[in-house]
Amino acid sequence: MKENVSTPIYSLTPFSLLDYPDKMACILWFAGCNMRCLYCYNPEIVQGKGTLSFEETTSFLLSRKNLLDAVVFSGGECMIHKNFVPFVTEIKKLGFLVKIDTNGSSPEVMQKLLFLHLVNYVALDFKAPKSKFEAVTKSDLYEPFEKTLDLILKAKIPFEVRTTYHSDLLTEEDLEAMVYFLETKNYVGNYYIQYFRNNVDTLGKLERSNNKIDCKKLSTPTIKIILRE
Numbered sequence: 001m002k003e004n005v006s007t008p009i010y011s012l013t014p015f016s017l018l019d020y021p022d023k024m025a026c027i028l029w030f031a032g033c034n035m036r037c038l039y040c041y042n043p044e045i046v047q048g049k050g051t052l053s054f055e056e057t058t059s060f061l062l063s064r065k066n067l068l069d070a071v072v073f074s075g076g077e078c079m080i081h082k083n084f085v086p087f088v089t090e091i092k093k094l095g096f097l098v099k100i101d102t103n104g105s106s107p108e109v110m111q112k113l114l115f116l117h118l119v120n121y122v123a124l125d126f127k128a129p130k131s132k133f134e135a136v137t138k139s140d141l142y143e144p145f146e147k148t149l150d151l152i153l154k155a156k157i158p159f160e161v162r163t164t165y166h167s168d169l170l171t172e173e174d175l176e177a178m179v180y181f182l183e184t185k186n187y188v189g190n191y192y193i194q195y196f197r198n199n200v201d202t203l204g205k206l207e208r209s210n211n212k213i214d215c216k217k218l219s220t221p222t223i224k225i226i227l228r229e
Contacts, residue, residue: 038204
């Protein structure tokens with residue numbers, strides 16, 4: 001995939017209280033992605049081009065010092081962009097906390113970020129079990145995702161795992177398998193399920209999702225399923 005190096009960021013949300021737990025943050029939406037998830041409701045970001053450069057974004061963040069706590073790097077997929085680590089380094093120097101939203105496809109980049117202590121929080125998308133990963137994401141990036149999960153677990157930084165559920169793509173049995181997989185990795189904590197947003201434009205032409213999941217059935221003594229509407 002060809003990337004726009006000079007303007008990698010599609011847009012910027014200047015203020016959010018929802019995207020970093022208990023912090024005031026802004027969100028940087030990076031253009032482009034190396035997956036094509038059928039349920040994706042940001043096709044304009046995934047398939048679009050960036051409009052903001054690192055320099056323009058840094059200038060904005062300078063004006064928000066002491067007003068915001070954190071910067072959320074999202075997308076698309078933020079970590080596929082050239083010079084991403086140096087950019088995060090500069091943002092960290094400004095005193096902001098850093099949250100990374102990622103599909104886990106770039107373990108080498110994540111390793112660098114963790115080694116340099118540049119990340120404070122990670123939201124890792126668990127797209128599907130291995131058996132369905134390629135069908136859901138139109139990619140062969142399951143192994144990189146697993147490597148990224150292992151790196152984050154080893155680093156012992158705050159993070160969350162989340163899955164978008166569409167009843168045509170995943171079954172409750174799939175979700176049970178995904179919970180079991182996390183247990184084999186010794187993951188402990190919350191596992192967030194996001195229902196597919198019906199009546200929105202998506203990359204795939206999906207029918208309405210039957211958004212009904214038994215959270216109590218899927219939860220285990222060590223992993224609690226939490227729905228995000």
